[in-house]
Amino acid sequence: RGTGMAAPGRLARFGRTVGGYLVATGLVGLACVVGWVLFGPGDTADVGMIFLLAVVVAALRYGSGPSLLAAALSGAGFAFFFAPPIFRFSISDLTHIVTFLVLVGVAVVVSELARRVRVRERESEARRLEVEREHLRGTLLGAVSHDLRTPLASIMGAASALATDGDGMPPATRTELARSIQHEAERLNRRVRELLDMTRLESGAVTVRKEWEAVEDVVGAAL
Numbered sequence: 001r002g003t004g005m006a007a008p009g010r011l012a013r014f015g016r017t018v019g020g021y022l023v024a025t026g027l028v029g030l031a032c033v034v035g036w037v038l039f040g041p042g043d044t045a046d047v048g049m050i051f052l053l054a055v056v057v058a059a060l061r062y063g064s065g066p067s068l069l070a071a072a073l074s075g076a077g078f079a080f081f082f083a084p085p086i087f088r089f090s091i092s093d094l095t096h097i098v099t100f101l102v103l104v105g106v107a108v109v110v111s112e113l114a115r116r117v118r119v120r121e122r123e124s125e126a127r128r129l130e131v132e133r134e135h136l137r138g139t140l141l142g143a144v145s146h147d148l149r150t151p152l153a154s155i156m157g158a159a160s161a162l163a164t165d166g167d168g169m170p171p172a173t174r175t176e177l178a179r180s181i182q183h184e185a186e187r188l189n190r191r192v193r194e195l196l197d198m199t200r201l202e203s204g205a206v207t208v209r210k211e212w213e214a215v216e217d218v219v220g221a222a223l
Contacts, residue, residue: 020058024067024073027054031051031054031074034050042084051077051103054074055067055070055074059107059111060111064108067111144195152184155185158180
C-alpha cells in the first residue's frame with residue numbers, strides 16, 4: 001500500500017522538476033526573442049540584463065537545477081546571437097566571458113537564497129501549525145473532560161441515592177434513577193467511542209475514502 005501511495009507523489013515531483021527545466025528553457029528563448037527585437041545583435045550590455053532577468057526568475061521559482069540550465073542556455077544564446085561574431089560560438093571579447101560567469105554565479109547565489117527562504121517559510125508554517133494543534137488539543141481535552149464528567153456525575157449521584165436509600169424509595173423513583181443511570185451510561189459510552197475514533201484518526205489507523213457526491217445531497221445532509 002505504501003508503494004502505491006508513494007508512486008503518485010514521485011510522479012508529481014518528477015513532473016514539477018521537468019516542468020521547471022522546460023520553463024527555464026522557455027524563459028531563455030523568450031529573452032533571446034525580446035533581446036533581438038528590442039536591441040538586436042551587438043548590444044551586449046542591455047541584452048545581458050534580459051538574460052540575467054531570465055536566470056533570476058528561474059532561480060527564484062524553480063531552484064538551482066533549472067536556474068543553472070537557464071544560465072548555461074543564456075550564455076550559449078548570448079554568445080551565438082549577440083556577441084561578435086554573430087551566429088558562431090566564438091567569443092572574442094573577454095567581457096563576454098565575464099558576462100557568462102556572472103550569469104552562472106547569479107544562478108547559484110539566487111537559487112541558494114531562494115532555497116533558504118523556502119526552508120524558513122516551511123519551518124515557520126510548521127511551527128504555526130504546531131501551535132494551532134496544541135491549542136486545538138487543549139480545547140478538545142477541555143470539551144472531552146466536560147462531556148465525560150457530566151454523565152459520570154449523574155451516574156454517581158443516582159447510584160449513590162439508590163445505594164443509601166433505595167429500600168425506602170417509591171418504586172417509581174427507583175425506576176427513574178435506574179433509567180437515569182442507563183441513559184447517562186449510554187451517553188458516556190458514546191463519548192468514549194467518539195474519543196477512541198478521534199484517536200484512531202489522529203494516529204492514521206483510519207484511511208479516508210473519498211467519493212464524488214451530488215451537491216444537493218451534501219447541502220441536504222448539512223442542513
